[in-house]
Structures are given as C-alpha cells and as structure tokens.
Amino acid sequence: xxxxxxxxxxxxxxxxxxxxxxxxxxxxxxxxxxxxxxxxxxxxxxxxxxxxxxxxxxxxxxxxxxxxxxxxxxxxxxxxxxxxxxxxxxxxxxxxxxxxxxxxxxxxxxxxxxxxxxxxxxxxxxxxxxxxxxxxxxxxxxxx
Amino acid sequence: xxxxxxxxxxxxxxxxxxxxxxxxxxxxxxxxxxxxxxxxxxxxxxxxxxxxxxxxxxxxxxxxxxxxxxxxxxxxxxxxxxxxxxxxxxxxxxxxxxxxxxxxxxxxxxxxxxxxxxxxxxxxxxxxxxxxxxxxxxxxxxxxxxxxxxxxxxxxxxxxxxxxxxxxxxxxxxxxxxxxxxxxxxxxxxxxxxxxxxxxxxxxxxxxxxxxxxxxxxxxxxxxxxxxxxxxxxxxxxxxxxxxxxxxxxxxxxxxxxxxxxxxxxxxxxxxxxxxxxxxxxxxxxxxxxxxxxxxxxxxxxxxxxxxxxxxxxxxxxxxxxxxxxxxxxxxxxxxxxxxxxxxxxxxxxxxxxxxxxxxxxxxxxxxxxxxxxxxxxxxxxxxxxxxxxxxxxxxxxxxxxxxxxxxxxxxxxxxxxxxxxxxxxxxxxxxxxxxxxxxxxxxxxxxxxxxxxxxxxxxxxxxxxxxxxxxxxxxxxxxxxxxxxxxxxxxxxxxx
Numbered sequence: 288x289x290x291x292x293x294x295x296x297x298x299x300x301x302x303x304x305x306x307x308x309x310x311x312x313x314x315x316x317x318x319x320x321x322x323x324x325x326x327x328x329x330x331x332x333x334x335x336x337x338x339x340x341x342x343x344x345x346x347x348x349x350x351x352x353x354x355x356x357x358x359x360x361x362x363x364x365x366x367x368x369x370x371x372x373x374x375x376x377x378x379x380x381x382x383x384x385x386x387x388x389x390x391x392x393x394x395x396x397x398x399x400x401x402x403x404x405x406x407x408x409x410x411x412x413x414x415x416x417x418x419x420x421x422x423x424x425x426x427x428x429x430x431x
Numbered sequence: 432x433x434x435x436x437x438x439x440x441x442x443x444x445x446x447x448x449x450x451x452x453x454x455x456x457x458x459x460x461x462x463x464x465x466x467x468x469x470x471x472x473x474x475x476x477x478x479x480x481x482x483x484x485x486x487x488x489x490x491x492x493x494x495x496x497x498x499x500x501x502x503x504x505x506x507x508x509x510x511x512x513x514x515x516x517x518x519x520x521x522x523x524x525x526x527x528x529x530x531x532x533x534x535x536x537x538x539x540x541x542x543x544x545x546x547x548x549x550x551x552x553x554x555x556x557x558x559x560x561x562x563x564x565x566x567x568x569x570x571x572x573x574x575x576x577x578x579x580x581x582x583x584x585x586x587x588x589x590x591x592x593x594x595x596x597x598x599x600x601x602x603x604x605x606x607x608x609x610x611x612x613x614x615x616x617x618x619x620x621x622x623x624x625x626x627x628x629x630x631x632x633x634x635x636x637x638x639x640x641x642x643x644x645x646x647x648x649x650x651x652x653x654x655x656x657x658x659x660x661x662x663x664x665x666x667x668x669x670x671x672x673x674x675x676x677x678x679x680x681x682x683x684x685x686x687x688x689x690x691x692x693x694x695x696x697x698x699x700x701x702x703x704x705x706x707x708x709x710x711x712x713x714x715x716x717x718x719x720x721x722x723x724x725x726x727x728x729x730x731x732x733x734x735x736x737x738x739x740x741x742x743x744x745x746x747x748x749x750x751x752x753x754x755x756x757x758x759x760x761x762x763x764x765x766x767x768x769x770x771x772x773x774x775x776x777x778x779x780x781x782x783x784x785x786x787x788x789x790x791x792x793x794x795x796x797x798x799x800x801x802x803x804x805x806x807x808x809x810x811x812x813x814x815x816x817x818x819x820x821x822x823x824x825x826x827x828x829x830x831x832x833x834x835x836x837x838x839x840x841x842x843x844x845x846x847x848x849x850x851x852x853x854x855x856x857x858x859x860x861x862x863x864x865x866x867x868x869x870x871x872x873x874x875x876x877x878x879x880x881x882x883x884x885x886x887x888x889x890x891x892x893x894x895x896x897x898x899x900x901x902x903x904x905x906x907x908x909x910x911x912x913x914x915x916x917x918x919x920x921x922x923x924x925x926x927x928x
Binding site: 297298301305312316320321322324327328329330331333334335338339341342345346348349352354362365366368369370373374377380381385389392393396397399400401402407408410411414415416418419423428430431 | 485598599606608609623625654658825834842855862884885
C-alpha cells in the first residue's frame with residue numbers, strides 16, 4: 288500500500304509539473320516567442336495555445352485521477368554520469384573535431400561498460416571511429 | 432488505380448542491381464541489429480536515415496524497408512538461442528523457440544522462424560499492394576474537416592493503446608504537436624519559439640528528434656545499465672547431429688498452414704490500425720493457436736507451429752503498417768513514422784495524393800518490398816550461423832559504435848553541431864518521458880504529423896467559418912470526432928483492466 292501511495296503521489300507531482308509547464312508556456316513563452324495577428328482563423332498563437340490548454344487540462348486530470356507511475360530507476364547515477372560524459376564529448380567534437388575525440392570517447396565508454404581486456408578496448412577505440420570516418424570519406428562528406 | 436504502364440514501370444525501377452544491392456544490404460543490417468538484443472531495426476532505421484540523403488528516394492526508402500523486414504526476423508534469433516528477444520515483437524517466439532533450441536534443434540527453430548516471417552510479411556505486402564490505392568482514392572474524397580477528424584481519431588487511439596495512461600498519452604500528443612510549431616508559422620511566416628536561434632527557423636529537425644529519442648536514448652540507457660558489468664558471453668546452444676534437426680521439411684512447414692494464415696491475418700489487421708504493434712499481434716496469434724490441438728508436441732515445449740504463429744503475425748504487421756501511411760498519410764507504427772521522415776527528407780509528402788503524383792515511386796516501393804522478402808529468405812538461410820555468433824557480440828564494441836553513428840549521422844543530415852545538440856536534448860527528453868511513463872512513440876508521431884495537423888485545422892476553421900454548428904454539415908467528421916472520444920475511453924479502460 289505504501290508503494291501504491293508513493294506512485295500515486297509521483298503521478299500527482301507529474302500533473303503539477305505539467306500544469307507548471309503549461310503556465311510557463313501561456314504566461315511567458317508564447318507571449319515572448321510568438322507574434323500576434325489580428326486576422327484569419329489560424330493565427331501564429333492558435334495551435335500553441337490549443338496544445339497548452341490541452342496539456343493543462345490533462346495535467347489537471349492527472350492530479351484528480353493519478354495514473355500508474357513507473358518504479359524508481361535503479362540506473363539513475365550511472366545514467367547521469369554517461370549523460371555528462373557524452374555532453375562533454377559532443378562539445379569537444381564541436382571544438383576539436385571528430386577524428387581527435389571519437390577514439391577517446393569510444394575507449395571511455397568501453398571502460399564504463401566494464402571492458403577490461405586490452406585487445407577489446409583498443410578495438411573499440413579504433414574500429415568504430417575509423418570505420419565511420421572511412422565510410423563518411425567514401426560519401427564525400429565532411430566530418431565535424 | 433494508376434495506369435498499368437506506371438505500375439509496371441514502378442516495379443521495373445525496383446528490380447535493378449542497385450536496388451537489389453541496397454535492399455539486400457538493408458536486410459543484412461536488419462538481421463544483425465535484430466539479433467543484438469536492445470538495438471533493433473527501429474534504432475538502425477533512425478541512424479540510417481541521415482545516411483540515405485545521397486541516395487535516390489526509391490533506393491533510400493527500399494533500404495530502410497529492408498532494415499525493418501530483416502529486423503523482424505533478426506529479433507527471433509536471440510529469442511530462440513538465448514531466451515532473450517532481440518526485439519519486443521519476438522518475445523512470444525521464446526515460448527516455443529527456446530525450448531526447441533534446448534532440445535538440440537536451434538537451426539530448425541531458426542529456419543521455421545525465417546520461413547514464417549517471410550510468409551507473413553509477403554501475405555501482408557500483397558494486401559498492402561491491393562488495398563492501399565483504393566483507400567487512397569477514398570481518402571482523396573475526404574475534405575480538410577474529415578482529415579482533421581481522422582488525425583484526432585489516430586491520436587486518440589494511439590494515446591489510449593500505447594502506454595498505461597490515456598492522460599499521459601494525450602499530454603505526449605499535445606507536447607509533440609507543440610514541438611511541431613517551432614519555426615516559421617505557415618500562415619503568417621513569423622518565427623515561433625526560435626529563442627534567437629536562426630537554425631530553428633526551419634523547425635526542429637525531424638532526423639535529430641527521431642535519432643535522439645529512439646536511438647541515442649536507448650544507447651545511453653544500455654550503457655548506463657552495463658556500468659561495471661563484466662558478464663561472460665552466453666553459452667552457445669548445442670546443435671543435434673541428426674540431419675532432420677537442422678532443417679524444416681516441406682511437410683513440417685505445411686503442417687503449420689493454419690497458424691501461418693491466422694498469424695498473417697491477425698498481423699495484417701492489427702498493423703493497419705495505428706498504435707497497435709507487432710508485439711500485440713504476435714501474442715494474440717500465439718493465444719489463438721494455443722486454443723487449438725497442438726498435436727504430438729505440446730505448446731510451449733518446442734512446437735514448430737507455435738513459432739509459425741508468432742513470427743507470421745509479427746512480420747505481417749510491417750506491410751500493413753504502410754496501409755494507413757500510404758493511404759491517408761498517418762503512420763501505423765514508429766517504423767512507419769520513420770519512413771515519413773525519410774519521404775519528407777527526399778521532398779515527398781506522404782498521403783493519398785502520392786498515388787496521383789508519385790505512383791511510379793509507390794509501385795517501385797512495392798516491388799522493393801517483395802524483393803526484400805526474397806532477400807530475407809535467401810540471405811537468412813545463408814547467414815544463420817553468422818548471426819548465432821553476432822548475438823554474443825560485446826556491448827563494449829556495439830554501443831560506442833552506435834553512439835558515434837548517431838552523432839555523425841545527425842551531423843551530416845543537419846549540417847552542423849546544432850542538430851547534434853538537438854539530438855542530445857531529444858534523448859534527454861525521451862529518457863525523462865520513459866522514467867515518468869509518458870509514451871515516446873505517441874510524442875514522435877504527433878511531432879511528425881504536427882504540420883499536417885495545423886494545416887488541416889486551419890482549413891477546417893476557414894470552412895466552418897468559426898461556427899461550431901457548421902460541423903453538422905460534415906456528419907462523417909462529426910461521427911469520427913465522437914468515435915475518437917468513445918474509443919479513447921473504452922480502449923484505455925480495457926488496458927487498465
């Protein structure tokens with residue numbers, strides 16, 4: 288019963304978050320980012336406003352009638368670590384290029400996955416980056 | 432129905448060496464990604480789309496269709512060998528496939544899965560070829576109000592069938608439609624939600640969103656799951672030496688004709704309805720088969736007919752998914768939605784007008800689909816033993832490769848790192864949605880259909896002139912609106928039960 292209550296309150300929190308998101312859209316994002324128009328049935332704000340109202344109504348529905356929520360995610364910590372690693376890698380690829388950054392990224396990910404055999408670590412660091420590089424050269428397209 | 436010379440010209444366009452090579456390549460990739468649990472044809476299609484820019488539209492779409500068809504069989508390989516489905520739709524194949532493999536007949540089980548997959552796929556392709564053109568002709572008679580009603584029906588059905596909550600499905604639909612409004616407003620031409628980035632004037636990249644939400648998010652999740660894990664590769668399944676245990680005789684194949692026909696029928700019907708997927712079809716087909724007499728081998732103990740039932744059904748969904756896509760422009764599944772993005776990247780707007788403006792391309796696609804079935808059959812038999820090794824490929828090679836392919840593919844298709852960052856953000860959104868129970872598939876399909884929805888809404892509002900009572904002059908549209916509400920509530924209650 289305790290876990291059921293927990294999941295119900297999770298669902299209500301999600302409903303609150305959706306309502307908050309809809310409020311931000313309605314009171315800030317749409318007025319700041321979408322022009323008004325005084326003519327026509329379909330104005331620039333029409334569909335954004337319709338979808339915002341819909342989200343608000345359905346979010347309110349989640350508050351009133353909570354839906355079953357997912358159980359806690361056991362891989363949250365490692366997932367955040369991977370996200371940070373990949374975000375840094377994407378930034379680095381933009382700054383220093385694919386050829387320089389791809390091998391260290393592949394090596395780091397293989398290590399993260401628990402690979403400890405040196406032959407496979409080196410293979411991971413070399414095969415994928417250079418195979419992709421070769422394929423893209425064949426296509427005649429530039430890499431970052 | 433287009434003129435017969437256009438039909439023949441379309442088929443002739445498909446049956447070329449280049450077409451055959453790319454279809455075969457796509458099928459092989461599909462086998463491979465289907466065989467590796469957690470990768471799957473949807474991820475492979477999402478990653479491959481950017482690389483198809485340089486191809487002719489027919490070759491590009493045939494290649495993607497080949498990946499999808501190959502993947503439908505590929506998922507059965509680990510299901511049979513390791514009791515781990517490579518794709519969700521192969522889950523039901525484990526019921527009889529793995530027990531048969533444990534009896535020392537893995538190759539027999541794999542071959543039955545292959546033959547059944549090709550049979551179901553071919554039968555539904557024939558239904559598609561015969562049904563799509565008449566449906567498109569009927570759809571052309573529908574006006575904007577009716578089209579809007581059909582879109583709302585599709586969103587309502589998908590929201591209630593996909594995921595566990597109708598409300599979350601509807602929120603995901605609204606969010607997807609909202610994301611589609613980013614960019615220049617189609618009526619007035621003013622930018623919306625660009626936040627000062629001119630790169631967003633053309634809207635959010637379809638490819639970046641598809642790859643980010645479907646491929647990159649899954650790769651990141653799998654990497655996080657594999658953190659610090661040093662598991663040994665699974666043991667190989669022993670193969671009996673008896674010659675009959677490594678092949679499926681014509682008699683054995685024919686003995687499953689009821690399961691093949693029933694499975695193909697169930698898969699075709701479910702595939703034509705948006706939101707229901709190949710997984711549901713496979714389970715329904717197996718459940719139907721279980722109600723019949725199993726014969727000498729009980730269900731769940733390695734019955735070849737059990738494998739036939741599941742594989743025929745899950746493969747039949749693929750061809751049928753294209754019926755609503757080509758007939759009315761609404762994707763029946765996420766793989767069909769990815770095909771929409773491939774069409775649009777090549778400057779082709781999917782929908783009922785395709786049979787009038789691009790009939791030759793469509794019949795070329797039909798020819799390529801039939802060719803892909805033949806490739807599936809031939810290549811599947813030749814490469815079975817190769818894929819039995821691929822299922823044990825280390826994640827330390829597979830996942831970094833997939834991640835780098837995502838980055839490069841999106842960079843090439845969007846022309847810069849901005850698109851790669853959009854992909855990364857889309858992956859973050861997908862992970863958050865999955866963690867909170869929002870259906871990603873519904874969000875993506877709503878995003879893909881957003882522009883069409885806005886256009887239909889605009890035309891409908893003009894036609895109705897802002898008068899709700901004018902809807903009574905469109906009884907079909909009104910009926911479809913009412914049906915949307917009724918179906919959404921009924922189907923979501925069934926799901927909850």
